[in-house]
Amino acid sequence: MSFTAPKGSYDILPPDSSTFLAVRDALSRPARLAGYEYIETPIFEDTGLFARGVGESTEVVSKEMYTFDDKGGRSLTLRPEGTAGVMRAVIEHKLYAGQLPVKLWYAGPNFRYERPQAGRYRHFTQVGAEAVGVDDPMLDAEVVALAWDGYRTLGLRGFRLLLTSLGDETCRPPYRALLQSFLSNLDLDADTRRRAEINPLRVLDDKRPQVRAQLDGAPVMVDHLCSECAEHYDGVRTGLAAIGVEWEETPQLVRGLDYYMRTTFEFVHSGLGAQSAIGGGGRYDGLSAAIGGPDLTGIGWALGVDRTLLALRAEGVAVPAGPRVQVYGVPLGTTAAARLFALTAALRAAGVPADMAYGSRGLKGAMKAADRSGAAYAVVLGDRDIEAGTAQLKDLRSGDQVAVPLDALIATIQEKLT
Numbered sequence: 001m002s003f004t005a006p007k008g009s010y011d012i013l014p015p016d017s018s019t020f021l022a023v024r025d026a027l028s029r030p031a032r033l034a035g036y037e038y039i040e041t042p043i044f045e046d047t048g049l050f051a052r053g054v055g056e057s058t059e060v061v062s063k064e065m066y067t068f069d070d071k072g073g074r075s076l077t078l079r080p081e082g083t084a085g086v087m088r089a090v091i092e093h094k095l096y097a098g099q100l101p102v103k104l105w106y107a108g109p110n111f112r113y114e115r116p117q118a119g120r121y122r123h124f125t126q127v128g129a130e131a132v133g134v135d136d137p138m139l140d141a142e143v144v145a146l147a148w149d150g151y152r153t154l155g156l157r158g159f160r161l162l163l164t165s166l167g168d169e170t171c172r173p174p175y176r177a178l179l180q181s182f183l184s185n186l187d188l189d190a191d192t193r194r195r196a197e198i199n200p201l202r203v204l205d206d207k208r209p210q211v212r213a214q215l216d217g218a219p220v221m222v223d224h225l226c227s228e229c230a231e232h233y234d235g236v237r238t239g240l241a242a243i244g245v246e247w248e249e250t251p252q253l254v255r256g257l258d259y260y261m262r263t264t265f266e267f268v269h270s271g272l273g274a275q276s277a278i279g280g281g282g283r284y285d286g287l288s289a290a291i292g293g294p295d296l297t298g299i300g301w302a303l304g305v306d307r308t309l310l311a312l313r314a315e316g317v318a319v320p321a322g323p324r325v326q327v328y329g330v331p332l333g334t335t336a337a338a339r340l341f342a343l344t345a346a347l348r349a350a351g352v353p354a355d356m357a358y359g360s361r362g363l364k365g366a367m368k369a370a371d372r373s374g375a376a377y378a379v380v381l382g383d384r385d386i387e388a389g390t391a392q393l394k395d396l397r398s399g400d401q402v403a404v405p406l407d408a409l410i411a412t413i414q415e416k417l418t
């Protein structure tokens with residue numbers, strides 16, 4: 001019997017795994033530079049947190065959750081996203097009692113029982129950022145810009161920022177009623193009619209031509225914002241324009257999670273086919289209260305690491321991940337192996353990434369391993385070298401080889417590597 005990774009999941013193997021780490025690092029870097037601090041929350045939470053936080057009517061909650069009872073009879077769910085857990089932690093530990101906004105970033109796996117396809121997995125990784133407790137449109141602009149910067153610094157160019165405002169509890173209900181009455185006059189199938197009753201905004205995002213054709217002239221939220229929401233949205237756009245972030249007004253933008261209000265956005269990439277969203281987020285001012293917390297505002301995003309990697313590949317952008325090691329030890333015989341073992345440890349202690357050939361492979365096999373390692377230099381050591389108090393330092397690119405006194409080896413290597 002043999003096993004494979006479960007359907008919808010995959011292994012991230014070397015050398016791609018270094019790119020994965022580099023992308024995760026690059027996507028979170030702008031947030032770290034802007035004062036966001038790292039938070040790590042459990043991979044499972046009480047099922048009720050997602051039901052109430054993300055929303056029972058969403059597909060994520062109603063169809064896609066990995067839910068199980070633990071041995072103590074508690075219903076737990078593998079997190080399908082990170083915002084609800086972060087908000088739960090902010091409330092539980094009263095982080096809002098300190099300086100506001102509470103700025104947090106995180107990275108890790110999420111789980112959704114979706115139909116797997118290219119770019120859509122059941123186990124996927126997000127980098128996220130959340131700013132809680134301040135309702136300032138300039139903060140919205142900061143949050144959006146941090147994601148934009150993350151993609152740009154990775155070298156991505158083929159992405160677009162879709163932006164809209166979903167209004168708030170004052171202006172959304174009357175707009176919803178208006179939209180429902182517009183939809184009720186259309187020629188729609190029974191399923192779509194039902195959807196129009198539960199979540200009419202989702203009908204606006206219907207991709208089928210026969211539905212699309214009828215949606216011309218449908219009322220859109222941005223034309224019906226209350227004055228506070230309109231002013232807030234203007235502030236966000238002014239902030240974004242001031243720092244050169246470009247966006248597309250997308251009034252039909254629909255997100256898959258229920259907690260959004262006001263500023264809402266998505267980053268899409270043209271090289272990915274159907275699963276084009278490489279990241280998304282928005283304001284969630286009602287989330288804290290919905291999960292039993294105080295009245296706290298919040299805005300944030302999550303960027304899909306898996307899809308960002310696919311987008312980079314589609315654009316042919318290489319992410320510099322750095323060499324695995326820079327020096328590789330090639331011992332000739334057991335005495336030399338013991339000396340090189342200690343020398344390799346000393347190189348690492350001096351901050352030089354180093355490895356050596358283990359298991360007596362002979363000169364040829366060990367040199368091949370040195371070449372494969374990607375190292376810039378090999379240190380070749382034999383009994384005769386030990387007697388002479390030297391080692392052979394070989395430049396693996398040029399092939400040049402020089403004898404270096406053993407006691408000057410680390411300093412010589414450090415000098416050559418700078």
Ligand code: HAM
Nearest residue numbers: 081083120121124277278279280281282300301302304
């Ligand atoms: P989301 O739009 O559900 O938002 O997910 C964010 C990103 O995660 C997506 O744009 C996509 O790149 C990636 N993603 C989602 N599902 C999958 C999947 N099945 N396979 C591969 N990648 C996937 C959220 O999760 C919100 N928590 C974002 C947020 C934070 N809003 C406010 N704060």
